[in-house]
Protein backbone atom coordinates (compact mmCIF):
# COMPACT_ATOMS: atom_id res chain seq x y z
CA UNK A 1 0.00 0.00 0.00
CA UNK A 2 1.34 3.42 -0.89
CA UNK A 3 0.47 6.38 1.18
CA UNK A 4 1.40 9.92 1.92
CA UNK A 5 1.81 11.22 5.46
CA UNK A 6 -1.40 10.52 7.34
CA UNK A 7 -1.49 14.03 8.83
CA UNK A 8 -2.00 15.49 5.38
CA UNK A 9 -4.48 13.09 3.76
CA UNK A 10 -6.48 15.62 1.81
CA UNK A 11 -3.64 17.71 0.50
CA UNK A 12 -2.66 17.33 -3.13
CA UNK A 13 0.63 15.56 -3.78
CA UNK A 14 3.44 17.86 -4.72
CA UNK A 15 3.54 18.49 -8.43
CA UNK A 16 -0.23 18.04 -8.82
CA UNK A 17 -3.21 20.32 -8.75
CA UNK A 18 -6.17 18.95 -6.86
CA UNK A 19 -8.99 17.95 -9.17
CA UNK A 20 -6.92 18.58 -12.26
CA UNK A 21 -6.42 15.84 -14.76
CA UNK A 22 -2.77 15.13 -15.42
CA UNK A 23 -1.79 15.18 -19.05
CA UNK A 24 0.54 12.47 -20.32
CA UNK A 25 3.45 14.89 -20.17
CA UNK A 26 2.82 15.89 -16.51
CA UNK A 27 5.34 14.83 -13.93
CA UNK A 28 4.03 11.92 -11.87
CA UNK A 29 2.96 13.00 -8.38
CA UNK A 30 5.89 12.61 -6.02
CA UNK A 31 5.55 10.02 -3.29
CA UNK A 32 6.79 10.88 0.16
CA UNK A 33 6.58 7.45 1.73
CA UNK A 34 5.91 3.90 0.70
CA UNK A 35 4.33 1.55 3.20
CA UNK A 36 3.70 -2.07 2.51
CA UNK A 37 3.22 -5.42 4.18
CA UNK A 38 5.73 -8.04 3.07
CA UNK A 39 4.09 -11.40 3.62
CA UNK A 40 7.14 -13.62 3.00
CA UNK A 41 10.88 -13.46 2.54
CA UNK A 42 10.44 -13.71 -1.21
CA UNK A 43 8.10 -10.70 -1.09
CA UNK A 44 10.86 -8.75 0.69
CA UNK A 45 13.35 -9.87 -1.96
CA UNK A 46 10.85 -8.80 -4.61
CA UNK A 47 10.69 -5.28 -3.20
CA UNK A 48 14.50 -5.28 -3.12
CA UNK A 49 14.51 -6.29 -6.78
CA UNK A 50 12.21 -3.40 -7.67
CA UNK A 51 14.56 -1.01 -5.84
CA UNK A 52 17.74 -2.52 -7.29
CA UNK A 53 16.44 -2.39 -10.86
CA UNK A 54 16.12 1.41 -10.57
CA UNK A 55 19.60 2.05 -9.13
CA UNK A 56 22.37 3.41 -11.32
CA UNK A 57 25.21 3.93 -8.80
CA UNK A 58 25.97 6.37 -6.01
CA UNK A 59 22.71 5.85 -4.11
CA UNK A 60 22.84 5.22 -0.36
CA UNK A 61 20.25 3.00 1.28
CA UNK A 62 19.99 3.08 5.07
CA UNK A 63 18.43 -0.22 6.21
CA UNK A 64 16.89 -0.05 9.65
CA UNK A 65 15.32 -2.87 11.62
CA UNK A 66 15.82 -5.34 14.46
CA UNK A 67 17.69 -8.64 14.23
CA UNK A 68 16.04 -10.84 11.61
CA UNK A 69 13.86 -8.03 10.26
CA UNK A 70 14.84 -8.88 6.69
CA UNK A 71 17.56 -6.34 5.86
CA UNK A 72 19.84 -8.91 4.25
CA UNK A 73 16.88 -10.45 2.40
CA UNK A 74 16.14 -7.02 0.97
CA UNK A 75 19.78 -6.60 -0.09
CA UNK A 76 19.57 -9.98 -1.84
CA UNK A 77 16.73 -8.57 -3.93
CA UNK A 78 18.58 -5.30 -4.53
CA UNK A 79 21.56 -7.33 -5.77
CA UNK A 80 19.32 -9.26 -8.16
CA UNK A 81 17.93 -5.97 -9.47
CA UNK A 82 21.53 -4.88 -10.13
CA UNK A 83 22.23 -8.16 -11.96
CA UNK A 84 24.37 -9.56 -9.13
CA UNK A 85 23.62 -13.25 -8.51
CA UNK A 86 21.49 -13.02 -5.34
CA UNK A 87 22.86 -16.30 -3.95
CA UNK A 88 26.29 -14.66 -3.67
CA UNK A 89 24.92 -12.20 -1.08
CA UNK A 90 25.55 -13.12 2.53
CA UNK A 91 25.47 -11.13 5.73
CA UNK A 92 28.67 -9.10 6.14
CA UNK A 93 28.33 -9.16 9.93
CA UNK A 94 31.87 -10.43 10.50
CA UNK A 95 33.75 -8.72 7.69
CA UNK A 96 31.61 -5.55 7.91
CA UNK A 97 31.54 -4.91 4.16
CA UNK A 98 31.09 -6.94 0.97
CA UNK A 99 31.43 -5.66 -2.56
CA UNK A 100 29.54 -7.13 -5.50
CA UNK A 101 29.83 -6.24 -9.16
CA UNK A 102 26.69 -5.87 -11.21
CA UNK A 103 25.39 -3.13 -13.52
CA UNK A 104 26.80 -0.89 -10.77
CA UNK A 105 28.97 -1.97 -7.86
CA UNK A 106 27.06 -2.77 -4.71
CA UNK A 107 28.71 -2.26 -1.31
CA UNK A 108 26.85 -4.12 1.42
CA UNK A 109 27.79 -2.93 4.90
CA UNK A 110 26.68 -4.13 8.33
CA UNK A 111 27.35 -1.75 11.21
CA UNK A 112 25.96 -4.03 13.92
CA UNK A 113 29.33 -4.87 15.42
CA UNK A 114 30.88 -1.43 15.14
CA UNK A 115 31.22 0.33 18.44
CA UNK A 116 33.02 3.60 17.74
CA UNK A 117 33.31 6.20 15.03
CA UNK A 118 37.02 5.32 14.80
CA UNK A 119 36.04 1.76 13.85
CA UNK A 120 33.66 3.12 11.20
CA UNK A 121 36.57 5.15 9.84
CA UNK A 122 38.76 2.07 9.81
CA UNK A 123 36.49 0.28 7.34
CA UNK A 124 36.62 3.30 5.02
CA UNK A 125 32.92 4.06 5.33
CA UNK A 126 33.38 7.65 4.19
CA UNK A 127 35.21 6.48 1.05
CA UNK A 128 32.42 4.06 0.20
CA UNK A 129 29.87 6.84 0.68
CA UNK A 130 31.78 9.25 -1.54
CA UNK A 131 32.21 6.71 -4.35
CA UNK A 132 30.06 5.73 -7.30
CA UNK A 133 28.83 2.41 -5.95
CA UNK A 134 25.39 1.72 -4.52
CA UNK A 135 25.86 1.49 -0.74
CA UNK A 136 23.37 -0.51 1.32
CA UNK A 137 23.96 -0.20 5.08
CA UNK A 138 22.41 -2.53 7.64
CA UNK A 139 22.05 -1.00 11.12
CA UNK A 140 22.58 2.43 9.55
CA UNK A 141 20.86 4.07 12.53
CA UNK A 142 23.87 3.23 14.71
CA UNK A 143 25.97 5.93 13.02
CA UNK A 144 23.50 8.55 11.76
CA UNK A 145 26.26 11.16 11.59
CA UNK A 146 27.89 9.11 8.82
CA UNK A 147 24.88 9.07 6.55
CA UNK A 148 24.78 11.45 3.60
CA UNK A 149 21.97 13.97 3.42
CA UNK A 150 20.55 12.36 0.32
CA UNK A 151 19.56 8.81 1.13
CA UNK A 152 16.74 6.31 0.99
CA UNK A 153 15.69 4.91 4.35
CA UNK A 154 14.08 1.49 4.55
CA UNK A 155 12.62 0.52 7.89
CA UNK A 156 11.57 -3.10 8.40
CA UNK A 157 9.49 -4.19 11.38
CA UNK A 158 8.38 -7.66 12.53
CA UNK A 159 4.64 -8.09 12.21
CA UNK A 160 4.51 -11.88 12.55
CA UNK A 161 7.08 -14.66 12.07
CA UNK A 162 6.67 -14.51 8.30
CA UNK A 163 5.42 -10.97 7.79
CA UNK A 164 7.20 -7.64 7.92
CA UNK A 165 6.01 -4.06 7.67
CA UNK A 166 8.17 -1.87 5.49
CA UNK A 167 8.34 1.91 5.41
CA UNK A 168 10.48 3.58 2.77
CA UNK A 169 11.20 7.29 2.99
CA UNK A 170 13.57 9.57 1.13
CA UNK A 171 15.87 12.35 2.26
CA UNK A 172 17.08 14.67 -0.48
CA UNK A 173 16.02 15.30 -4.08
CA UNK A 174 17.74 12.35 -5.74
CA UNK A 175 16.26 9.83 -3.32
CA UNK A 176 12.85 11.49 -3.52
CA UNK A 177 12.77 11.03 -7.29
CA UNK A 178 13.93 7.45 -6.83
CA UNK A 179 11.22 6.75 -4.25
CA UNK A 180 8.51 7.98 -6.62
CA UNK A 181 9.71 5.51 -9.26
CA UNK A 182 10.06 2.69 -6.74
CA UNK A 183 6.50 3.28 -5.53
CA UNK A 184 5.13 3.25 -9.06
CA UNK A 185 6.93 0.02 -9.99
CA UNK A 186 6.06 -1.67 -6.69
CA UNK A 187 2.39 -0.93 -7.31
CA UNK A 188 2.68 -2.51 -10.76
CA UNK A 189 4.51 -5.57 -9.42
CA UNK A 190 1.94 -6.08 -6.67
CA UNK A 191 -0.92 -5.94 -9.17
CA UNK A 192 0.76 -8.46 -11.47
CA UNK A 193 -1.06 -11.78 -11.18
CA UNK A 194 1.04 -14.60 -9.81
CA UNK A 195 1.24 -17.19 -12.53
CA UNK A 196 0.94 -20.72 -11.30
CA UNK A 197 1.26 -22.23 -14.75
CA UNK A 198 4.42 -22.39 -16.82
CA UNK A 199 4.45 -19.76 -19.56
CA UNK A 200 4.38 -22.45 -22.25
CA UNK A 201 3.02 -25.97 -21.98
CA UNK A 202 5.84 -28.41 -21.41
CA UNK A 203 6.83 -30.29 -24.54
CA UNK A 204 5.93 -33.92 -24.55
CA UNK A 205 8.70 -36.36 -25.29
CA UNK A 206 8.25 -38.03 -28.64
CA UNK A 207 7.15 -41.60 -28.06
CA UNK A 208 9.90 -44.17 -28.56
CA UNK A 209 9.51 -46.02 -31.87
Ligand SMILES: Nc1ncnc2c1ncn2[C@@H]1O[C@H](COP(=O)(O)OP(=O)(O)OP(=O)(O)O)[C@@H](O)[C@H]1O
Nearest residue numbers: 038040041044067068069070071072073162163164
Ligand atom coordinates in the same frame (compact mmCIF):
# COMPACT_ATOMS: atom_id res chain seq x y z
N1 LIG B 1 8.57 -11.27 5.22
C1 LIG B 1 9.86 -11.58 5.48
N2 LIG B 1 10.84 -10.80 4.97
C2 LIG B 1 12.15 -11.07 5.24
N3 LIG B 1 12.58 -12.12 5.98
C3 LIG B 1 11.63 -12.91 6.48
C4 LIG B 1 10.24 -12.69 6.26
N4 LIG B 1 9.55 -13.65 6.90
C5 LIG B 1 10.45 -14.44 7.49
N5 LIG B 1 11.69 -14.01 7.24
C6 LIG B 1 12.90 -14.65 7.78
O1 LIG B 1 13.50 -13.72 8.66
C7 LIG B 1 14.92 -13.81 8.52
C8 LIG B 1 15.44 -12.48 8.03
O2 LIG B 1 16.82 -12.60 8.00
P1 LIG B 1 17.77 -11.45 7.50
O3 LIG B 1 19.15 -12.01 7.64
O4 LIG B 1 17.35 -10.94 6.17
O5 LIG B 1 17.48 -10.33 8.60
P2 LIG B 1 18.40 -9.11 8.97
O6 LIG B 1 17.50 -7.97 9.25
O7 LIG B 1 19.45 -8.92 7.96
O8 LIG B 1 19.04 -9.59 10.36
P3 LIG B 1 20.42 -9.14 11.05
O9 LIG B 1 20.12 -7.89 11.84
O10 LIG B 1 20.75 -10.29 11.94
O11 LIG B 1 21.45 -8.91 9.99
C9 LIG B 1 15.20 -14.95 7.54
O12 LIG B 1 15.39 -16.14 8.25
C10 LIG B 1 13.93 -15.00 6.72
O13 LIG B 1 13.67 -16.29 6.17
Ligand SMILES: [Mg+2]
Nearest residue numbers: 071072091138
Ligand atom coordinates in the same frame (compact mmCIF):
# COMPACT_ATOMS: atom_id res chain seq x y z
MG1 LIG C 1 21.54 -8.90 8.02
